[in-house]
Amino acid sequence: MQVRLSRIVAAAALLTLAATVAAQPKSRADCERDYKPHVGQSGKDVVWVPTPDDLVNRMLKMAHTTPQDYVIDLGAGDGKIAIAAAKQFGARSLGIEYNPDMVKLANCMVQVEGVAGKTKIIQGDVFKEDFSKATVVTMYLLPELNLRLRPIILNMKPGTRVVSHQFTMGDWEPDETAEIEYRSAYLWIVPAKVEGTWNFRAQNGAQFSVALNQKYQKLTGEAAMGANRNPIVGATLHGDEIKFAFNDDKGVTRTLTGKVQGNEITGTLKAAGGAEAKVTGTRK
Ligand SMILES: C[S@@+](CC[C@H](N)C(=O)[O-])C[C@H]1O[C@@H](n2cnc3c(N)ncnc32)[C@H](O)[C@@H]1O
Structure with a gap:
């Protein structure tokens, strides 16, 4: 009786393990089974358009991202910048995304890319969430949104690096500019207050x-x-x-x-x- 019971328990454990393994997403197609976003779909303050891979890489390089960094992407979309920060640069990272369906998709992609130990995407509004612990901030938003974020960014720890795809920060000139296939990326380094x-x-x-x-x-x-x-x-x-x-x-x-x-x-x-x-x- 005892032996039969332990066999049942073992079989149940195996079934649970098999179900978990089967549920592990292996590809983007798995992640998009429930929800497939389309480029240009509306978002809270800005539509979703993903940054091309080459530019993501360039942005993170411009910021001199290292495994010691904590990268936060504001308006994370499918999580690709946060994922690249962890996968290619060894950094810890976080994405803040308003659309809950995108958050689910992005976290699924985090699993597919095998960076769940370093990266997560949370649902939130970039104007409400606290991103002050970031050492690198990335964004692909809009000029007026960058301007709304500027005072918050200027109060971050001096030396924090901020990289924006396409859009500038008004009269705060970038410390560096890069261009890949007619797209621009801008880097700012938060200055200490010395006045x-x-x-x-x-x-x-x-x-x-x-x-x-x-x-x-x-x-x-x-x-x-x-x-x-x-x-x-x-x-x-x-x-x-x-x-x-x-x-x-x-x-x-x-x-x-x-x-x-x-x-x-x-x-x-x-x-x-x-x-x-x-x-x-x-x-x-
Ligand atoms: C242009 S996409 C950039 C996506 C990603 N950062 C990239 O570069 O590939 C902007 C993203 O911001 C999200 N978004 C818009 N307003 C937001 C807000 N207030 N808070 C958080 N996310 C927002 C949109 O849903 C969209 O996914």
């Missing part, structure tokens, strides 16, 4: 202050050392990495290279032809 006046002190005793004006990643400003005031030149801001040069009170060009952390900048100050000194700055 204001900074007092610097170098290890070699040099002291100076710098007033910085900021428009996104573009900086202008003036450095004051002793009684001298000179404009800063060659300023760059890549995420939290800042660099600029200025002429000091003796007419020597000094170059500051530093990292911004809130109201502090730490880095080095190098005089043309001279040695490098450690420098720290605090915002007034």
Whole structure:
């Protein structure tokens, strides 16, 4: 009796396993059995048009995506960008998609592509979901939607990379542009907020202050050392990495290279032809 019961249990377990294996989707056709989307179908704020594979790859390369990244695709469609981020770049990824049928299809494709451990697609509105943990944001939306997302993106961690297929971000100029078969991709790196006046002190005793004006990643400003005031030149801001040069009170060009952390900048100050000194700055 005991033996017969355990055989029944084993047979039932085998049947369950067989049913599970049979239910595992193996192809896109399996996933599209219940719901097959069509290019151009309407979406909440924008229609579904998938980004071509080559451009998906280029976008993720532009963002220097690595296995350490967390990629979030805003308006994920069939999940192809999130899937590629995991499959080709080893990143963790998430897709946010409003249409629940697309979400189901995309999650089915996640299984087909074997990236379920790294990727998922959730149903949600990109204007309501929190995507602040992303280190890379991708999107193929519309210019006005990019503009609505811009303030949220500008508040993300400095250094976050944002890639958009086709559409720009108004007067926030991209850090890089690429083109594949007449389609464009744009990359922005979220800049640290550095506007204001900074007092610097170098290890070699040099002291100076710098007033910085900021428009996104573009900086202008003036450095004051002793009684001298000179404009800063060659300023760059890549995420939290800042660099600029200025002429000091003796007419020597000094170059500051530093990292911004809130109201502090730490880095080095190098005089043309001279040695490098450690420098720290605090915002007034
Ligand atoms: C142009 S498609 C891009 C799909 C995918 N990112 C790609 O590049 O292949 C835009 C997608 O955003 C979805 N969408 C539209 N408005 C949305 C919203 N407010 N929140 C989330 N998804 C949205 C649409 O359903 C559509 O699937």
